[in-house]
Amino acid sequence: MIDTARRPPPAAFRTTAIASGAVACALVVAALVWWARGWPLGIDSAVYRSGALAVLNGEPLYERLTATPDWSPDLPFAYPPSAALVFLPLAALPTQLAWGVLAAATALGLGAVARVVHPGAGWALPLLLVLEPVWRTIGLGQVNVVLMALVLVDLVALRGSRFSGVLVGLAAAIKLTPLVFVLHLLVTRRGADALRALGAFALAGCAGFALLPGDAVRYWSSTVFGANSALSNAWSGNQSLNGLVRRFAGDSFVLVLLVLAGVVGAVFLARALDDRGDGVGAVLVTAFCGLLVSPISWTHHWVWVFPLCLVVLGRVRRPWSAVVGIVALFSGWTFAAVPRGDGRELAWTPLESLVGNAYVLGAVVGGAVVVHAVRARRRASRAGLRV
Structure with a gap:
């Protein structure tokens, strides 16, 4: 177990800072090369930039984005108006350099996560880039890691501070x-x-309503409810309980029961771990519960496996076998091994269903293991008290 009462040595923080800084610099160099060569880069960061340009040009935010590059899919802006305001600085950059900013922020976010969770494992940061949610987040120019870093800093590092909670609210905005x-x-x-x-x-x-009133009304009245066909998306990239059930049985009351069971189990685990002083473990339980019960959890949303690996490195006697298992499960090979798209998920064989739902099933099994461990520890504690 990590001794959270003892401050890690300065060398651990330096290693984490050097590792995350080196990765950030390498990604910025890649962005400069791609920009100089005119190569396409960053599908989601291009959407963020296009949304920011729509705001500056007075165009509707939730209609077709006119600044979308020719090489990019014609994707909508699916975030609150306040997010478009945050992305405004990206409008001043070429598309590839906008990706570079998001990619560098992701690398620094990984460093912040490592510093909060297990500073002594900062050296492992470049190795854990093989996790599919992490490398896909970087490749797409997504904000998942940045938001995860804000949440962990808020809930763990700032706990007890009068500012605790603010970063969670800003991440949700x-x-x-x-x-x-x-x-x-x-x-x-x-x-x-x-x-x-x-x-x-x-x-x-x-702020969104004040600066973008029309877009805000449209988002909160309609757009928020229909993004990505959330209630009916059976594509394999949707690794949530909803996606699993849609692939197995279409619409089903079983989904409601699974979601309720997941929420009840997560409440029990999060409170039990938090009461034991394991704030990081409690946050991870909530994060994985959120991924499971959300209507849509794209594979790149599962960046929480990164701090999970750091926790394993700090708390397990022989951690590498467990970390290798996590990396093997979340490296992305499972999606290349099954038929995908055009409804082919609905005809998966039992083996293909096992492989194609790997993230969901892995999280469920992991949660069951943690529940068993917590109950066993409670029984041992009560037996010790009786003696």
Whole structure:
């Protein structure tokens, strides 16, 4: 177990900073090369940049984005108006350099996560880039790691601070999924922090209404409910309970039962771990529960396997076998091994279903193992008290 009461040596922090900084510099160099060569780079960062340009040009944010590059899919802007305001600096950059900014921020975010979770394992940061959610987040120019870093810094490093909760609210103002951590704050008896998170989220939302009133009304009245066909998406890239059930049986009441079971189990685990002083473990339980119960959890949303690997490195006696297992499961090979797209997921064989739902099934099995371990420890503790 990591001794959280003892501050890690300065060398551990330097190693983490050097590793994340080196990766960030390499990604910036890659962005400069791609820009100089005129090569396409960054599908999602191109959407962020196009949304920012739509705001500056007075164009509708939730219609076709006219600044989308010719090489990029014609994707919509699916985030709150407050996110478009955050992305405004990207409008001043070429598309490839906008990707470079997001990619560098991702590398620095990984360093921040390592510093919070296990600074002594900062050397492993470049090795863990093989995790599919991480390399896909970097390749797409996504913000997943940045939001994860904001959440972990807020819930772990700033715990007890009068600012705790603010970063969670700001993360949710960029992408709604971090709102699950408001519930985490309530479950772990941090009501004041939850109120600050909701306050920061509401203030960011008010900024969106004040500066982009038409877009804000459209987003909160319609766009938010239909993004990515969330309620019916059976594509293999949707690694949530909803996606699994859609692939197995289409619409099913079983989904409701699975979601309820997942939420109840996560509440039990998160509170139990938090009561033991394991704040990081409690946050990870909430994060993986959020991935499972969300209608849409694209594979790149599963960046939480990165801090999971760091936890394993710090808490398991023979960690490498466990880390290799996690990397093997989340390296992306499973999606290349099964038929995908055009509804072919609905005809998967049992073996293909096992492989194609690997993220969901892995999280469920991992959660069951943690539940068993927590209950075993409780029984051992009670037996010790009776003796």
